[in-house]
Amino acid sequence: MKFVKKSPWILHYDGSSCNGCDIEVLACLTPLYDVERFGIINTGNPKHADILLITGSVNEQNIPVVKQLYEQMAEPKVVAAIGICATSGGIFAECYNVVGGVDKVLPVDVYVPGCAARPEAIIDGVVKALAILEEKSKDARKKTGK
């Protein structure tokens, strides 16, 4: 974890999941898994967040919400799709109101499959997202010359 220059904060949004992945994301923050030891905090404010965790697939109703959250986040930012619904639609892919995975609307960097995704897998996904975040901020620094 040496490469992490700052403590990444996460923003969690429930697309149209069944809650299973949501409570597993929350479970990551609690004593047994405790991602706070990596400096990761769950924030409610998109302007403070570096990593956007989306659980569940997107539908017509929440596409504007998801897009707005993503646009409000400051660069560099990373999107992680948690659970099979966010990855591809999963068991609900055939439902009339489900558009599909989150990658239909946002550029997704990390996919964490599983129904429900286990906390270990989510933490692994977030750690992978950290590496991408660092890469992105390096690129940004190169561009601005700072």
Added chain:
Amino acid sequence: MGNRTIVPFGPQHPVLPEPIHLDLVLEDERVVEAIPRIGYIHRGLEKLVEKKDFQQYTFVAERICGICSFMHGMGYCMTIESIMQIEIPERAKFLRTIWAELSRMHSHILWLGLLADAFGFESLFMQSWKIREQILDIFEETTGGRVIFSVCDIGGVRKDISAETLQKIVGILEQVDKELKELTEVFLKDTSVKSRTKGVGVLSKQAAFDLGAVGPMAKASGVELDMRTQGYAAYGKLKFAPIIDTKGDCYARTKVRIKEIFQSIDLIKQCVELIPEGEIKVKVTGNPSGEYFTQIEQPRGEVVYYAKGNGSKFLDRMRVRTPTFANVPALLETLKGCSLADVPILILTIDPCISCTER
């Protein structure tokens, strides 16, 4: 009269794990009216019966909600079993009851944590979820899954629990019991917690009845409404009485839920003593033809399942009336006249499960 302001609440809000939108009409700090808007996580599950056959649909039913996943699967299976007139083995009924009560415990402890988080008591949230992990460990050991276990099937259950494991569960529950007593003491006796919950969001017995509130929301207002008394699964053979309170405020609802956790521990212990030996599943032949209503008691209250079969593999119609949906009118009633700072607590007090509500 002050100026009216509209404050949007949600769909993305720090206290809400799930999206629901409320337009709060405020007069100074008081809420005069709350206008809800739902539909952010509607998937259209009920129509999926046309694409998945009635046995595959068990998996879909379990994914209506990830918190009371087992109960949804059980309710759906019970409906289909009633239509097809399948009598499931006694052991399967007891196993279902054990898992259902464990689900209730994990759901209520989860809710206690979220409530603590809503009034900013972070360490209490952490402590609640720490205790909850022990129950998830039981699930993982007996079924293989932490939140969604796909163990309920039409005709019985897929996995058996050995006698040693049952004894082990009782041992774990005794430990959990001890830790919970310490934890719930804080919820019931701590002054700062009481100042946020006592007298907040009072729902009268008449209002609870008129608005069709269910579960702890109704029970805390004095309406005796517990579907378990109908004796489905193994509940008919167990000794228990619905937990009632009369105050109808947030404190009473917390108290009802806390008492229900301890009641669940007691029910599981009774099940372990009474569970008979034998088969866990019967073979299912044919397709469902006919219709049936099932009511079961979920952590959040009464849930109603309706299924209609036409003799083919695919059901004609499947309908679920979930407890949170029934509690939303009661929530809007309690929101009227409350202060803006109490809104998060009041929303959490119905134990909202939006993915159930919208399916």
